[in-house]
Amino acid sequence: MKITAVELFEENIPLKQPFITAKRRIDVIKDYVLRLSTDEGVYGYGACAPTPVITGDTVGSIKCAIDDFLAPLLIGQTLSAELLPRVQDVLFHNSSPKAACDIALYDLLAKEAGKPLFAYLGGELENKCVKTDATVSLSTPEAMIKETKDHLAAGFSVLKVKLGGERADDVKRLESLKTVLSDDIVLRLDANQGWSVEDAVYVSKAAEQMGLNIELIEQPVHYTDLEGMVEVTRKCPFRILADESVFAPSDAARLIRMGACDMINIKLMKCGGIYEGLKIQRLAAENGIECMLGCMMEGGVSVTAAAHFGAAVGISCYDLDPPYLVHNMPGEGTTVFEGENIYLNKEGLGLGYSKVI
Numbered sequence: 285m286k287i288t289a290v291e292l293f294e295e296n297i298p299l300k301q302p303f304i305t306a307k308r309r310i311d312v313i314k315d316y317v318l319r320l321s322t323d324e325g326v327y328g329y330g331a332c333a334p335t336p337v338i339t340g341d342t343v344g345s346i347k348c349a350i351d352d353f354l355a356p357l358l359i360g361q362t363l364s365a366e367l368l369p370r371v372q373d374v375l376f377h378n379s380s381p382k383a384a385c386d387i388a389l390y391d392l393l394a395k396e397a398g399k400p401l402f403a404y405l406g407g408e409l410e411n412k413c414v415k416t417d418a419t420v421s422l423s424t425p426e427a428m429i430k431e432t433k434d435h436l437a438a439g440f441s442v443l444k445v446k447l448g449g450e451r452a453d454d455v456k457r458l459e460s461l462k463t464v465l466s467d468d469i470v471l472r473l474d475a476n477q478g479w480s481v482e483d484a485v486y487v488s489k490a491a492e493q494m495g496l497n498i499e500l501i502e503q504p505v506h507y508t509d510l511e512g513m514v515e516v517t518r519k520c521p522f523r524i525l526a527d528e529s530v531f532a533p534s535d536a537a538r539l540i541r542m543g544a545c546d547m548i549n550i551k552l553m554k555c556g557g558i559y560e561g562l563k564i565q566r567l568a569a570e571n572g573i574e575c576m577l578g579c580m581m582e583g584g585v586s587v588t589a590a591a592h593f594g595a596a597v598g599i600s601c602y603d604l605d606p607p608y609l610v611h612n613m614p615g616e617g618t619t620v621f622e623g624e625n626i627y628l629n630k631e632g633l634g635l636g637y638s639k640v641i
């Protein structure tokens with residue numbers, strides 16, 4: 285099977301309500317679907333989303349990386365897993381457009397093998413279901429209570445609460461949420477780099493005293509402050525999940541070596557796709573570190589790819605809620621997003637899409 289064309293399609297997917305973190309606010313998901321055409325008439329689909337404040341990848345840089353580097357690499361090539369490392373090596377950084385090509389190649393490779401992507405990646409050939417959390421945006425206590433109630437009414441049992449504001453305000457936010465939460469609802473607190481070490485310890489201890497059911501604290505301090513991550517990991521009563529501090533497998537190795545986290549959030553847009561993500565997952569597993577599979581604000585194609593990856597390697601912790609946060613996620617196929625459940629069907633091939641755009 286030979287790759288004959290690489291095309292990029294822009295999608296703008298409105299959110300039900302604004303998505304707000306300590307770093308940014310968005311109202312519409314801007315997503316780029318990448319389509320690889322082949323001489324056998326089979327398509328491979330990937331996608332990426334520009335997230336300038338986290339990955340540094342912008343609309344312009346994504347188009348440039350694909351037009352000038354990745355498309356010339358892939359067009360005319362015979363489909364092979366050997367293309368996966370070449371996607372990573374053809375230019376430095378630019379992890380999001382690399383992820384789009386990586387996912388599309390995996391989609392084609394799994395289709396060629398006659399398998400759903402999770403089975404191609406080594407998972408058992410059976411129907412799978414993974415459970416995602418739902419995000420509560422950083423806002424006023426009143427707005428956060430309303431969003432929390434909405435998610436609980438939709439059946440979610442795990443919530444990711446965005447914090448990272450002034451620490452006294454963050455404690456007030458948690459005190460407010462406590463009034464509407466039952467003990468069985470699990471919280472993941474994500475500061476998106478907004479705290480100092482002292483803030484992280486202060487808010488964690490306050491949350492502990494409130495008796496909240498907290499599973500982890502995500503990226504409490506600035507992504508470059510690895511000493512701070514070590515200190516927070518030592519001092520906080522909850523597990524520390526590294527997100528923005530870990531892009532490549534080499535970042536994961538450094539944080540593990542330093543004791544700078546208890547868990548790692550793998551996102552395909554940060555690591556350049558499944559090929560590098562698998563390296564992080566293996567490294568973490570060898571060191572007894574659990575991984576979360578997360579995503580940026582992305583469309584369904586790359587979220588589906590992340591779910592297949594996680595299901596294949598047995599990850600139990602997911603933050604893949606964009607399909608729930610939008611009015612309508614474009615595309616149709618064998619993957620079904622239903623509240624906290626993402627169902628992956630063993631009958632699908634590749635990512636399982638019958639219609640993407």
Ligand SMILES: [Mg+2]
Pocket residue numbers: 474476502503527528
């Ligand atoms: Mg995060």
